[in-house]
Amino acid sequence: MQFIDSHAHLNDPAFDQDRETLLRTVLPHAGLVASVEIGCSPQEWQPALDLSQKYPGFVYPVLGVHPEYAPLMQASHLPQLKGFLPRAVAVGEIGLDYTCLDIAGKELQQQMFSQMLQLATTERKPIVLHVRRAGEDYDVYEDCFNTLKREWVPSPTLTHAGVLHCFCARYEEAKRALDQGLLLGINGCFTYKKNEYIREAVKKAGLDKIILETDCPYLSPQGKRGQRNDPSNIPLLAQFVADYLDVHVEEVAAVATQRTKQLYCFP
Numbered sequence: 001m002q003f004i005d006s007h008a009h010l011n012d013p014a015f016d017q018d019r020e021t022l023l024r025t026v027l028p029h030a031g032l033v034a035s036v037e038i039g040c041s042p043q044e045w046q047p048a049l050d051l052s053q054k055y056p057g058f059v060y061p062v063l064g065v066h067p068e069y070a071p072l073m074q075a076s077h078l079p080q081l082k083g084f085l086p087r088a089v090a091v092g093e094i095g096l097d098y099t100c101l102d103i104a105g106k107e108l109q110q111q112m113f114s115q116m117l118q119l120a121t122t123e124r125k126p127i128v129l130h131v132r133r134a135g136e137d138y139d140v141y142e143d144c145f146n147t148l149k150r151e152w153v154p155s156p157t158l159t160h161a162g163v164l165h166c167f168c169a170r171y172e173e174a175k176r177a178l179d180q181g182l183l184l185g186i187n188g189c190f191t192y193k194k195n196e197y198i199r200e201a202v203k204k205a206g207l208d209k210i211i212l213e214t215d216c217p218y219l220s221p222q223g224k225r226g227q228r229n230d231p232s233n234i235p236l237l238a239q240f241v242a243d244y245l246d247v248h249v250e251e252v253a254a255v256a257t258q259r260t261k262q263l264y265c266f267p
């Protein structure tokens, strides 16, 4: 079986002690054939590109500005990002996050999100979408989908327009994402006991519409909660998905790997 972690932060300091061992030994042993590295602040772009250069054909970079990091953007950063994008497989993670409004207000987030969507449009890149609600208020999705409609034209050459990463919502939101040509990024949240609504939404969406991710070092799957997460947990996540959807884990691995390759246009 072959697995891909479609969303990781291996440049996080949590991996400073064993990044090399992970990438050279642990992950290939666990069946990982690639890991997509997210560089989502101006300070993370160059390191993400460097990591992909150090592990060619294994680490693929995604570059953008996470809503929380919008305040870090300076005038020179946008042209810099534009210059880096030909080497990236997607623009991300970008979107809206209403749990950090004290750091970046709605207006600033909206402005940054619009800029990133315009960039994805002109550069013909898929998007990695980050949408996070505060509590039970799903307004952030409404705002997000409205912005997508207004600011974004996905390239018709893409098989998938992007991914709603860290899917953590109801089928209602899943459906809207699928209608926009997005896949759903499934991670540890899918495995947590209280999150039956996520599993139900994923079941309705179907195996065909999901890809697997860790979002490491965070969100370790059930049974490993509290520990540092890393891409070697992807097979465990695949098993959770297989059990819940009542299919073989080989099928989950095959479909998710193929979808991830299509999304990011891997060679």
Ligand SMILES: [Zn+2]
Residues within 6 Å of the ligand: 007, 009, 038, 093, 215
């Ligand atoms: Zn992330």
